Amino acid sequence: MEAFTTHTGTAVPLRRSNVDTDQIIPAVWLKQVSRTGFEKGLFAAWREDPAFVLNNPVYQGASVLLAGPDFGTGSSREHAVWALQQYGFRVVIAARFGDIFRNNSTKMGLLPVVLDAKVVEELQAAAEADPTAEITVDLVERQVRLGESAWSFEIDDYTRWRLLEGLDDIGLTLRHADDIATYENGRQPWLPTTV
């Protein structure tokens, strides 16, 4: 996983609530067995509309997505995270996230930032007024900054540490292989196996 410390970039306002992962990447794109090329499927249906915000050339190169509440609900497809990252996003800011999407994001180093709905709207308005305005998302300080303003966000210490260091979970867990073995030895004998 790519480490995340602090990121500064321009932002796209996506003024829609309840953006489910089927919208972020429609099912036909999930047939790929590789991990690359998903940026083409990002918001595929919506991008066919020339008026869709991502098609507006002023937002080219933006790396912060300012989304409406309940972003990433629905399907567990991690492809949604891959599509956002491969398109160039490093951060998604929203008032609420789907639980599985948020989890998947932190596994991949896409930072999901929860801010109050009013603040997200303020940021959206700022990005609409000036698409070149740069937003800084500072994981070290747990802070989002725009111009003179700054807002704090919450993230648990463990996830923050993992993201700052770019650590992969599996490696961390395998340090506790002995604990897993001990647990396995104590499991009820009648629990089912698939063999």
Added chain:
Amino acid sequence: MITRGKRRKEALKTMGRTLAEKVWEQHVVRRAEGEPDLLFIDLHLIHEVTSPQAFDGLRLADRKVRRPDLTIATEDHNVPTVLGPISDPVSRAQVETLRKNAAEFGLRLHPMGDAGQGVVHIIGPQFGLTQPGMTIVCGDSHTSTHGAFGGIAFGIGTSEVEHVLATQTLPAYRPKTMAIEVSGALPYGVTAKDLILAIIAKIGTGGGQGYIVEYRGEAIRNLSMEGRMTVCNMSIEAGARAGMIAPDETTFAYLKGRPHAPEGPAWDEAVAYWRTLRTDEDAVFDQVVEIDASTLTPFVTWGTNPGQGAPLAASVPAPEEFADPVERSAAERALEYMGLTAGTPLRDVEVDTVFVGSCTNGRLEDLRAAADILRGRTVKTRTLIVPGSMLVKLEAEREGLDEVFRAAGAEWREAGCSMCLGMNPDTLAPGERSASTSNRNFEGRQGKGGRTHLVSPQVAAATAVTGKLTAPADL
């Protein structure tokens, strides 16, 4: 809704525990200050869509599957529901990749055509692999289905699939607990599907975020296992990663004699343990939601998320009815996408296609309910009846349900996810409208531009007969 978070913390030491807390504690491999718990996973279900990149990850790091004996794979999302090979080369490659991976890592796989094949959430319970008190994961958000047996079951992404393959554990923080208390009895003709759609409409698609939901109360106790699975299946549509129901005699009766259920003295031992899996009288939930089942009627969705639903007897709502500006603009967008006008009675909405199937409503009981309505009648619309697994298909055919469906003019298909999502040949054309027993009415979910109304199997069948959204009582 009553929030009791603070009180809970203060009282924790003396209080009893909820079902979710009991199952969680039973699975903690390692707990350390400031870290998520490391949780043991009792069963890992795999399908072709969310696993290929996870197996690639294992290969890259030269890792093995730690517990092939706690892992099972099937092919469901891409499979066509008519006999014959997969014609789409990309879908076929994905299914073939799963076969290669299962062979390489030594995993049990139920491929297309196999008697054990079916939708991943149908086959686990059917084999008796889903049991009370277990932790179950799958790279699929409807894994919450398995919570109907009283375990903690939740969907994971591909990174976590790889993590479970490699370690049989997952690091996770314990979600908060929510009780959804469903008092009273469901009126005649009102189903588990109507109940869960009404619950989602009440708490919203984000209402369950951060929670494990325990469904409780008289109406839940009276549901069959099939009905309980329908309810738990859609927990994720309310934002909750997991939903669960305490095991009881209904659960034990369903499990007894299934291929992977314990036998002999082990059965008695297991049942004795399973009986302890209930929320203590004095346990406190972080949140409690109450619903009176006796007031419910058949429920349908009118919008583009499962929370946008209403009683079938109602009309398409006007966006102005929503006080919250976010909900109002979501309703506006939804009506536009759905091609609906505010004020239209939902009963006047004409559909092109009816779909009965999916992990929500693709079990034998669902097919029986649809057959009861279609018996001796003729369908007016294209009607797809898709069993959730090959075993469900076999059982339905043994009862002659396939004959009922064919005689009514419906199509009787092979097992798979089918029209639940647009990954296989069963899709809606742009602008087409369906009444569907599946779980998601998202834009384009059943095919680009398709419009979905979520309904129960009974409403689906009645709708097939009239061509408009219809409750069985109106036939």
